[in-house]
Amino acid sequence: MNAYAGPVPDPAPSRTALVIHGGAGFVPKSSLGEADLKDIHATLDRALDAGNAVLARGGAAVDAVEAAVLVLEESPRFNAGKGAVFNAKGGHELDAAIMEGHTRRAGAVAGVTTIRNPIRLARAVMERSQHVMLAGAGAEAFADTRKDIERVPNDWFDTPQRRRQLDEAQRKEQVKSAGLATDGRGYYGTVGAVALDRAGHIAAATSTGGMTNKRWGRVGDAPIIGAGTWADERCGVSGTGWGEFYIRTAAARDICARVEYRGDSLAAAADEVINRVIPALGGDGGAIALDREGNIAMPFNSGSMFRGWIRPDGSRGTAIHESEAVR
Numbered sequence: 537m538n539a540y541a542g543p544v545p546d547p548a549p550s551r552t553a554l555v556i557h558g559g560a561g562f563v564p565k566s567s568l569g570e571a572d573l574k575d576i577h578a579t580l581d582r583a584l585d586a587g588n589a590v591l592a593r594g595g596a597a598v599d600a601v602e603a604a605v606l607v608l609e610e611s612p613r614f615n616a617g618k619g620a621v622f623n624a625k626g627g628h629e630l631d632a633a634i635m636e637g638h639t640r641r642a643g644a645v646a647g648v649t650t651i652r653n654p655i656r657l658a659r660a661v662m663e664r665s666q667h668v669m670l671a672g673a674g675a676e677a678f679a680d681t682r683k684d685i686e687r688v689p690n691d692w693f694d695t696p697q698r699r700r701q702l703d704e705a706q707r708k709e710q711v712k713s714a715g716l717a718t719d720g721r722g723y724y725g726t727v728g729a730v731a732l733d734r735a736g737h738i739a740a741a742t743s744t745g746g747m748t749n750k751r752w753g754r755v756g757d758a759p760i761i762g763a764g765t766w767a768d769e770r771c772g773v774s775g776t777g778w779g780e781f782y783i784r785t786a787a788a789r790d791i792c793a794r795v796e797y798r799g800d801s802l803a804a805a806a807d808e809v810i811n812r813v814i815p816a817l818g819g820d821g822g823a824i825a826l827d828r829e830g831n832i833a834m835p836f837n838s839g840s841m842f843r844g845w846i847r848p849d850g851s852r853g854t855a856i857h858e859s860e861a862v863r
């Protein structure tokens with residue numbers, strides 16, 4: 537690129553990139569009809585469009601990931617916001633986090649029950665409080681101080697599909713009469729986004745209802761900075777899977793630390809954590825990751841992961857199953 541291009545430089549090539557997920561898990565192809573598939577791909581596309589609109593006008597990565605996650609929270613298809621899974625008491629407790637890489641600012645909420653868009657509250661924690669993570673009643677009290685945070689009754693998050701999943705989980709639990717809230721494996725459905733903006737800044741966001749039939753105030757990996765959500769100067773990650781294992785492996789940070797300390801490629805780092813480190817402990821799931829060059833990785837070991845991406849060259853796609861090659 538040393539050639540003299542005339543007195544007016546060409547516009548800088550767009551270096552933006554965006555990757556989103558709508559959760560990992562085992563979703564048999566036969567369980568999704570034509571209409572379901574169409575709707576899932578269309579919703580992922582809408583989330584990509586929302587995030588990309590921000591990036592295309594030179595906006596910040598943190599705005600882009602919030603915009604993308606908002607679309608997915610509003611969709612009843614995914615386990616975040618409307619459509620969140622039920623806990624053991626038949627209610628919903630939502631977790632979310634957002635992180636901006638170059639400033640290392642982060643905000644998170646855990647176990648909130650009336651916040652329509654938990655990612656918005658996580659953002660408010662990051663920007664409008666001196667804290668990183670607020671939980672339960674305290675987080676709701678903080679929301680009371682914010683006019684821009686919409687509240688809804690807890691049953692607003694209900695969907696029949698999630699009710700069936702709870703019934704099923706409780707039936708299985710009775711059969712096993714195990715003391716565990718859930719056996720973990722199955723369909724997850726958390727949502728997340730990672731973006732690279734024109735300034736070269738990276739942000740990541742994750743939002744979830746957690747795991748079906750959870751109890752005792754269980755908090756998963758999504759709102760824990762470094763476990764399910766991470767962004768730094770060169771790398772960002774949003775995870776989805778059996779959260780306890782993501783916490784125990786500091787999965788999101790581990791992926792970026794491998795890039796930082798070992799000089800691993802993003803693909804190698806993400807693959808190692810998702811396909812070796814987590815399964816070695818007995819966990820499963822996936823993650824989306826992105827680096828400063830706009831490289832994107834989307835590994836998962838669960839058969840499927842709802843996902844979508846827009847690369848720096850503008851090529852984009854959405855996919856669900858493993859067999860769908862990444863274009």
Ligand code: ASP
Binds near residue numbers: 559745757776777
């Ligand atoms: N990781 C989430 C949790 O453990 C679940 C998911 O990915 O859907 O709360």
